[in-house]
Amino acid sequence: MLTLDSVKGWYGRTQALFGVDLHVAPGKTVALVGTNGAGKTTTLRAILGAVRTEGSVRVDGEEISAKPTHRRVNDHRIAIVHEGRGLLSQLTVLENLVVGANRAERARIGEVLELFPVLRDRTHQKVSLLSGGQQQMVALGRALLRDPKYLLLDEPGLGLAPVVIDEIYTYIAELCSRGMGVLLVEQSVTRAASVADELVLLRVGAVDRVVDTRDRERVDQLVADAFGVHHS
Amino acid sequence: MSRTATHNTVAPAVRTEGLTVRYGAFQALSDVTVSLPAGQISGLIGPNGAGKTTLLNAISGFTSIAEGSVHVGHADLTALDARRRALAGVVRGFQTVRLLDRESVLTNVLIGTERLPQPSALAQFFGLPSQWRAGRRDTAAAAEVLDLLGLTGQAHRRVDELPFASRRLVEVARVLVSSPSVILLDEPAAGLDQEGRQELAAVLTRVHHNHPSTMVVVEHDVDLVKSLCSYVIALDSGAFLRDGTPAEVFGDRQVQLAYFGRAAGADA
Amino acid sequence: MGDLGQILVGGITTGSLYALFLLGVLIVFQVSKSINFAYGQVGMIAAFSAWFLYSEQGLPVPLALGVGVLLAVIVNSAIDYAAIRRIPEGRPGLDLVVTLGIFLLITAVMQQLIDANAHTFVSLGADSRAELGGVVVSLNDGIVVGLTVTIIVGAYLLLNRTSLGTSLRASAEDAGIAQAAGVNVRALRTATWAAAGVIAAIVAVLVASRLSVDAFYMTPFLIKAFIAGMIGGLDRFWLPLSVAVALGVYESLTVFILGASAGTPAVFLLIIVVLALVPKRFVNERNEVRA
Amino acid sequence: GCGGSSSGGGSSSAANGCDVKEVGPGVTDSEIKVGTTMPLSGSGAAGGLGTKEGQEAYYAKLNAEGGIQGRKIKPIILDDAYDPSTAQKQMRQLVEKEEILVVSGGEGTPNFLGAVPYLDRKKVPAIAPYAPSDELGGDKNPYVFMATVDYIQEFEILTNYVLKQETPKKMALVGVAGNVGENAKLGMEKALKDKGVELLYVPETPGTTDFTPIATQLKQFNAEHVFLILTNADTGGLLQAMSRIGYTPKTGAWAGMSDDSYIKEFGALSQNMLVALETASLKSENAQVKQFVADFTKQTGKAPSKFNQLGWVQAQLTAEALKRAKGLNRGCVIEALESFSNFETGIVPPVTWGKDDRAGVDAVGIGQIKGTELVVLEETQSLQK
């Protein structure tokens, strides 16, 4: 279980999170939704320890908020797909995939390339030369290579063609069913509702409500409240 | 150098002929001949890596063309570099937002007025009257765009302090401020929330209404394309696939296979 | 002919020293995207204090050298820890200013602690020489070239045949992303700066054995190494290092052929010509991103 | 000496006049402030620090003996980092803020030259700075009273000495690029004029990282004598490179190489090197030299170096001028300086200044490095003789 307990977060002196509580159980997908600037990305960064935080972050019962980022990632098998990809543009596709991975994880490279065949011919090309969508695949590939127990996804569909998004979500659902806990940030509530078990609505850096996606009515209500529009 | 303002003139049609772009052995665009109708908003769609951004690059002069030509109206722009194409009225936004991070929103927008006739460097440096006139004109244009995009309140904030959505809008504002005759936008709605997208679509429609231009929007959001564009071009694997009205293109079997990975019949 | 050979030997040896020194600059640049202006002085600390320890304090030479190297490691790591790491992002040029301050500090302190004079250093084989076809080669030349080749090849293998290189470059580009990918950026940095300290010490000791040691003598080497690095590109490996060796040879040749006062203008004209004429892809720093 | 009404003077001389009753700046009932700038940091610091120590030792001794007319001398020595504009700034500081009476010595040529226009403007006499330049010592800068020869004279004398012993076919000079090397070359050319000796001049830039090309060039030319006017480090580096390629001609060098700091470090490389001696050898049997060594050692607890010696003699000449001055003001000090005639310090050759003569000395001694010792071959060699 990945648990956040009244987590506050700051950028410099600007507070962005005002107490976030969150639970992601293995085998479950939780979607964080909210308007631009609600603090979704910051929440993920807080889990990794990449912003200054207060409050408790626990993984499988162990408090990790004092650990440096790389220890959280390695010891607790957390992987992230950053917003806007977070690739290392100077590195090749292959290097981007394996960076930070240990030997065993590297061995899984074939599996990942199978998932994204377009990347196979381009392993030695610099990622900055890939198309936007291809870059997103690399970002996802890097996270999957680590065979994470908890996967943090920050708008993985950003800039992807529908066909790829569908594939990715299918794959995520499969990973989830194999016991991975997924924390997903998604702009489209419809999409989020279709893959996640739970929707968490963030507002101004705090959890506004948690909605079970099976409850269609409350999902619709959430959409209306949060975004002021009715999605089609 | 002639710096004739191309704004306020009638928006020209944009045509590419036999456009081929190569990166080493890889062919990112092969023999693409498309024409974007004058004064309309066209959508450019296609799976990832189809060559949409490359096509925008080729039209705006940001990549070298191996074969083929680019025409705007009656002018052949193929030989011009990116800057001259911008001055000729072809202005683009970037898929990854590129801003002057340490500067204010206003400065970021004002840089877009470069296309308008600017006094010589000396006149600007010594603050001659022509500089003040140009300055007032530019500020007014920026104020109008900021207002249109709802950024007026943020005009003096540094852009790196802004949330991503606002940064996207600043990028769009920079393109719009000089009312170019050809506007190329690369996924302007990516990363915006539902509300933001709808607002953006409304703004673009309004801008287009006020200053008719030939606008091209690359987008993956099908709803947005449908609501915004009157014409759509689909690319796949660097080749032209289909064009027509949104209904025609999205209804096309090949497009559906390439783009949605399934034909329409399968998903009712 | 013998003369030309002699010049080449001198040029290659000096060029090797530039290259080895540049290696230290390169790895530091690659992991922390910063230039350490005080790097030459780090080496100077090693050689100058070693001299002080064996000549004035009577320590055995190997021990003195060891202490010198250790000092260089400590100082270089301290520069990273106390200064470079504390430079916030997006402040281009600040690293130069901060390390310039450190450069001045180290110079002044060493001059206070020891003195402002020039001193001969242990010769490290400079006095055992052999003549090969009219060219006199000393054991010192051999040591310099041998060590340089060994260390550079070793570094290459370490960086390219292990995951270390990838992690290094990842940390350099974006420490946040690298950390999130599980790279221990801090440890990597510390190790790199320490290794760079060792390299600086080795170069400084070798240079001292060929010239002499005082509080300033490494600065010309620093400048030449930077020049080679910038012509070749600090984000590459073989190109800048080859340029460094070539620079040594070129410099010696121009001095010999055109006269000593032509050395400086020749080197700098070369820079201008090379950078103005070579194809664009060699000139651009390799961080171009597509539109 | 002249009478109190010597204000007329030639166009070249400093025409302040000596008003016996006037009390100059920096003079109180108990104290006379003097000062100068020297490189105390940076690559030129070795000479500056040594000279400073020498001056301070002399003044300490003088003050212990009661000073001058019951006044203690207070020397203020500021750091100019061997930089002309810093030197000028510091000199302003000394003249305008500290209000020194006269400039007592100095060390380093370009830095001192930086301050000279200012001193001329302010009419402040500068006594015996060690700044060998053909700019100084003549009528161009009438407020600067030199006590050492310039490099032209130094190398002319050094070359003359060699020509007296033997008749070489080829000689070479390696000099710091710029005025210093050029001047040394000029001196050699003067001495070699019409002598049928071929001269190779190789300018060197400080910061040379590889001396092999210069050494090879010298070897190719194959001169019997190679003269050097380089920094300590570069002299050592060049000699090392020459020996590395097996070329060992006879050598000669400027006076800087007679300093202990050089001989101790590079003596082994420099066996039999001829050096110009601006100051008397410390091993000399001369009574004044012995007295100096004893006095200095008493003050500082250690043996003097060449730069200590220079500092000492700068202070000594300054003190002598103050003693001779009829009134403690700049005009009278200048008048007193102009009265020096073959004044024996025992450290530099006899000093003579006159109304139109600021050169002070025109002689250097000749020494040779043997073992770790400097052996004096000739006490002084003057151009006149």
Place this chain on the structure above:
Amino acid sequence: MTGATITRPRRSAQPPATGRGAGARRILTRVAVFAVIAAVPPLLFDDYWVFMSAQVLAFAVATLGLDILYGRTGQMSLAHASFMGVGAYTTYIVSSYGHGPAIQLGAVVVVALLAALVVAVPTLRLSGLRLALVTLAFGELLAWVIRETTDLTGGTQGASVDPIVIGTWDSSEPLHAYLIALVPAAIATLLAAHLGRTQLGRRMLAVRDTELAAESVGVAVARTKITAFLISAVYAGIAGWLYAAIVGFIAPPDFDLFASVYLFVAVVIGGAGTVLGAWLGAAYIVLVPELFTLAGQPNLYPIVGGALLAVVALLVPDGIVGLGRGLWRRVRGARGGQEGSR
């Protein structure tokens, strides 16, 4: 009209909302503040400090120029002091033929422009450290030229420059030097401040931050770089002219690599990209050594000056101006209530 926008030149344009009256008032305030500060040295200081203040003026002109090149256009130059040297030596040569200040200034501007073109044109494609390297090469070449032309330039030993004489004013008098330098310094400041409000100034910022976006709106990247280079070289040349007149003696070390690095230090320490920062930086490099003299430790600066520099740079990474801004924001934040919550 143009204002000494010395406190917040980043505000590169009138906010659309602000009326013109407010802008004019702000400009007037700044001119007044500038005038008051400028009046302090001649009224309150003795000769020595007036002399130091005059040097601050000369260096401020240089740092303003470097700030245009580095702070705004992002081009790193290690030859800025060399351009000062170009100005100073041109002054020396021209004045040795007996020409007065007007001709000197004209010659300085022309020669600085030519020298800048020589450096700028072959280096158009370069940026960052590599540009710094080429400019460094230019500096070394200049030093070499000076060394090799002793008859013309005085060589390594330097040369003493005749003071500027205008009427009864003589720049060897500190007070006169100060007043003579004040005029060009004020004009240079006004123009630099005004530059931030022009499209030319914005082009520079765009070139610094994102060349691609700049090109996409029609900015001539190469021409903008050259323009910045030329402006900065002329500033440096004029600074050299003032420096030669104020100090009266010039020598190669005044314009060597370290001198250039120090100008760079000034821009960074003051706060890159701001006019006020350039001034503060100039004051830093000229006056900080003096503080040690004031404290009675004139010879301590070489020892701790470096450490001080490193510490200052680390403590105020955005320069002194950045520090001031931060404090100001904090003050305002405390007044205006909670910051950051949207």
